[in-house]
Amino acid sequence: MQKIGVFVCWCGSNIAGTVDVAAVVEAVKKIPDVAYAVDYKYMCSEEGQKIIKDAVEEYGLDRIVVCSCSPRMHEATFRKCAESIGINPYMVEIANIREQCSWVLKDVKVATEKAIQLAKAAIAKVRFNNPLHPGQSQVVKxxxxxxxxxxxxxxxxxxxxxxxxxxxxxxxxxxxxxxxxxxxxxxxxxxxxxxxxxxxxxxxxxxxxxxxxxxxxxxxxxxxxxxxxxxRKKARSVKADICSGCGICTEKCPARKTPSEFDEGLRNRGAIYIPFAQAIPKVPVIDREACLKFKTGKCGVCSIVCPNGAIDYTQEDExxxxxxxxxxxATGFELIDLENYGNLGYGRSKNVITSMQLERLTNAAGPTEGHLVCPASGKEPKSVVIVSCVGSRDTSGRGKTYCSKVCCMYNAKHAMYIREKYPNVDVTVFYIDVRTPGKGFDEFQRRAVEEYGVHYVRGQVGKIMSDKEGNLTVFASDLNSGRHLMLNPDLVVLACAVKPAKDARKxxxxxxxxxxxxxxxxxxxxxxxxxxxxxxxxxxxxxxxxxxxxxxxxxxxxxxxxxxxxxxAKDKLMTNPCTAKCNEQICSGCLTCTNVCPYGAISGVEKEVVTLNGTREKRVVAVVNEALCQGCGACTVACPSASMDLQGFTNKQILAEVDALC
Amino acid sequence: MVINNKERAEMLRQLAGTNVSLCIQCGRCSANCPVAWKMDVLPHRFVYELLNGGNVDVLLEAKSPWKCLSCFSCAERCPKGVSPAAIMEAVRLTHIRAQGNNKLNPADLENYDDKMPQQAIVAAFRKFNK
The missing domain is CATH 3.50.50.60 (FAD/NAD(P)-binding domain)
Incomplete structure (x- = not known):
């Protein structure tokens, strides 16, 4: 005879506030094989676990049902508790009477009734639980x-x-x-x-x-x-072991029509290029789509000028x-495309730039050697407008719904170092909110206003127009004064939203x-x-x-x-024993399971099996690799002969649960 | 803040049929409005006053709804999908209703463009009527 112990947790008032836990205990006590049932304020606490351990010893329990929170929270806790007193951890079942009951119901009567039903289902399941033992797998260091x-x-x-x-x-x-x-x-x-x-x-x-x-x-x-x-190590077309990184090839390359990715398109690079001076490895790469040698077969300047003979046009991907x-x-981010923000004039006027372009313009290693100029005229700007939240916090479908988080701080940074280097340049930041949580962050933003005299205007920029001479007109609102503004800055910086790198989805x-x-x-x-x-x-x-x-x-x-x-640091990993298992006696070898398995854990193997009549025969059956199986259960559903079963969630167990509920 | 007449604020909200609670008060509506420079109360204020159950009178007394072109620039550029133009229209409608009847007969008008947004046509009637 089985001896099942049922432990009903209050979870403070989380469960006990809506579920009459004493009524649950009384109800489950009437179920055959339930040898012991009790409720306690916090079952997961040390004291609660002691109640379980004591009950196991006193009543000789062999199966445990805990009515508590989601198994995602404390299943492991109670399994460990069971293991510590010599019960196989897989003889423990959790009835989720918090997330699936007390938190979603308001009426005590209804919630209590549901809690009892869930407890009954867990008890019905635990009757069919078998001890399971995790396997081990190696860890590649x-x-x-x-x-x-x-x-x-x-x-x-x-x-x-x-x-x-x-x-x-x-x-x-x-x-x-x-x-x-x-x-x-x-x-x-x-x-x-x-x-x-x-x-x-x-x-x-x-x-x-x-x-x-x-x-x-x-x-x-x-x-x-x-x-x-x-x-896939793409072909650099340069032998990395011979190249000294002198960069002569990058200087002499005649194909200079490709905008430099590193300089955000503010200058062009050669078809053979090193992104920046401190690049690691400092080995150039040939952009085969831009290279004249690859496009027309005529050129080869780089291989002529290379003092080491490191250029290799025949190199292949490795x-x-x-x-x-x-x-x-750690795939990082990129800035959003501004194609949905035509009103801000990016792409139409060269003097409307992104924050990343401003970084390059002010960088000493950048295209202007750190000299801030308007890209269209090459002249120093007299006034700069910085627009925050371009494409951030936008639920209209044009931009991103989230706050990009870093812009408020870098806007203050940009404003500050423009004013630091060029005290005569007027800087205006348009903002919705200034969000600067972080150590020393708010102080930093305030310095921009208090020490550097940056104008912060609460409002947004609507349209940016550019005339034939490239002069900009910015239409904006100043919400605090209720005024509509028209400004003529020389340079506009758009603090674009960030988005995950392109290949994140792939x-x-x-x-x-x-x-x-x-x-x-x-x-x-x-x-x-x-x-x-x-x-x-x-x-x-x-x-x-x-x-x-x-x-x-x-x-x-x-x-x-x-x-x-x-x-x-671990030498071996314990694998989850709740994996699929094939009953080879009734497996017909159709291998439907191999097609549905997302982990490639099942394969057809020809082996000698004992048939249902006791005879031996050699045929193909499905064999599960326990290390690969993640226990999703797709194969158990697909199997036409019900020979696939998920250990810990067998068809028998699931049906018993359903029977208990209906 | 002047809290007056929550019922009237609610009425305007219902007439406008746009969800003002989405507003993050960025001011792009006012920045984009091509006639903002002629308005006494800027478009963002129409959302703000309804959002915080505030001063409805300032909206009803404003000249802005009669300057509004119903061009929908405000609604188009709103990052949250709010339509200040719809509130402008709601204010106009409130005035019309207060007058008792609409004397303008649409059938009397001949030369209007089929492609005009419906609300713009109706808004034009309101303004013409006033």
Missing amino acids: RALVIGGGIAGIQTALDIADAGYKVDILEKEPTIGGKMAQIDKTFPTLDCSACILTPKMVDAACHENITIHTYSDLEAVSGYVGNFDVTI LITEKYGAIVL LASMLTASIDTNDFYVEAHPKLRPVESPTAGIFLSGMCQGPKDIPETVSQAGAAAAKVIGLL
């Missing part, structure tokens, strides 16, 4: 970081410093990311390159870090601890396969990592597991998870690294 910006570099450095091998995968020809383009960083106004490039060099020199630049993720398979990854234990997504589907409607990667828990993806073994770092500034990105990068180190 190597991590892959996708993205070589500040998030990826910091994550890689932290993992490498702990003694594990890390590979950085970067799609651009150099690591550094967006931070390399930025002139100065808030709230200290120190030079971005000065703090980033030492980290880039550290990463490049680190014995545990391998950097794959100009590379894409080609394929991923496997599971936590054992990812098989194929990396595929590298490697095994990893963990993968970190990567998410390759890695089965979840993304939200804006293509930001979703964390496993917004508060308690902020750097982990719901997919085991995938971690998140930086802007790809949501808008954040450099200090936050670096903290998150460190947090993600700590999680990776925690995983890699």
Whole structure:
């Protein structure tokens, strides 16, 4: 005879406020095989767990049902509790009477009735529970970081410093990311390159870090601890081992019609180029779509001028396969396209620029060597208008619904360093709200007003018109005074919304990592597991998870690294025993299951099986790889002969639950 | 803040049929309005006063609704999909209703463009009538 113990939790007033817990206890006591039932204020507390342990000893319980919160919250707690007194953890069932009952119902009578029903279902299921034993899988002690910006570099450095091998995968020809383009960083106004490039060099020199630049993720398979990854190292057309990085080729290249990505299109680059002086690796790459040699077959200047003979037009993409234990997504962000904001004149007037373009214009290594000029005239501006929230907080469908978070601070930064360098230039910032939470952030923004005399106008810019001479007219509103404004600035800076990198969605589907409607990667828990993806073994770092500034990105990068180190430090991982299992006796070998399995965990194997009549025969049956199986249950539904069953959630258990409810 | 006559604010809100609670008070409506420079009360204020149950009289006494072109620039550029133009129209309608009857007969008008937004035609009637 089975001995089931039922433990009903109050969860303070969370459950007991709506559910009559004593009535639940009385109701379940009448069910056969329930040897003991009790309620307690906090079952998950140490005292609550002691009640369970004592009851097991006193009444010799062999199955436990806990009526409490969602199993996502405390199933593990109660399983551990059971294990500590010698009961197999999989003999524990949770009846969710909080999220699925007390929180969603108001009427005590109705809620109590539902709680009893849920408890009955869990009791019906637990009767058919069998002890399950987790398997073990190896952990490959190597991590892959996708993205070589500040998030990826910091994550890689932290993992490498702990003694594990890390590979950085970067799609651009150099690591550094967006931070390399930025002139100065808030709230200290120190030079971005000065703090980033030492980290880039550290990463490049680190014995545990391998950097794959100009590379894409080609394929991923496997599971936590054992990812098989194929990396496509695109052909640079330059032999990296011979090239000295002198840059003569980039100077002599005659094909100079491609706007420089690094300089945000403010100047052109050659077809063979190094994005910036401190690039790592400092090896040029030939943009084959722009190169005359590749387009017409005539040219070859770079190979003539190269003193080392490093140019190789025949180089082909290289595929590298490697095994990893963990993968970190650090794919970063880009600015939105402004095609839906034609009224702001971006693209029509060269003097309307994005904030990133302003970074390049003020950067000493930029196209103007740090001299702030209007791109159309080449003259110094007399007045500058900065427009915040361009495409942010926009639910009309033209922009992004979220706040981009970093703009308020960089607007203050831009305004400040324009006024610092050019005290005669008038700077006006149009804003909806100034959002500057963060250490020293509000003080920073106030300095822009109080010390640097930047005009902050609460209102927005409607239209920006440009006449034939390129003179701008800005129509705006000043809400505090209720005035309509017409300004004639020489330069307008648009603080565009940020969005996740273009290939975030593609990567998410390759890695089965979840993304939200804006293509930001979703964390496993917004508060308690902020750097982990719901997919085991995938971690998140930086802007790809949501808008954040450099200090936050670096903290998150460190947090993600700590999680990776925690995983890699294990020699073996316990696998979830709730996997699919094939009853080979009745499996017909149709292998429908192999087609529906999203993890490629099932294969057809020819083997000798004992048939239902007791005879032996050799035939194809479905075999589940327990390490790959994630327990989704798709195969159990697809199987026409019901020979596939999910352990812990067998057809028998589920039907018993349904029977108890109906 | 002058809190007066919540019922009238609610009436205007219903007449306008636009969800003012979406407004983040950015002021793009007023910035985009081509006749804002002729208005005594700017378009954003029409949303603001209804949003916070405020001073309805200032809207009813304003000259702005009679300057409004019903061009819908405000609604088009609103990042939140609010239509200040609809509130302008609601104010006009309130005045018309207060007058008792609309003496203008649409059938008397011959030369108007079929492609004009319906609300613009109606708004033109209101203004013409006044």
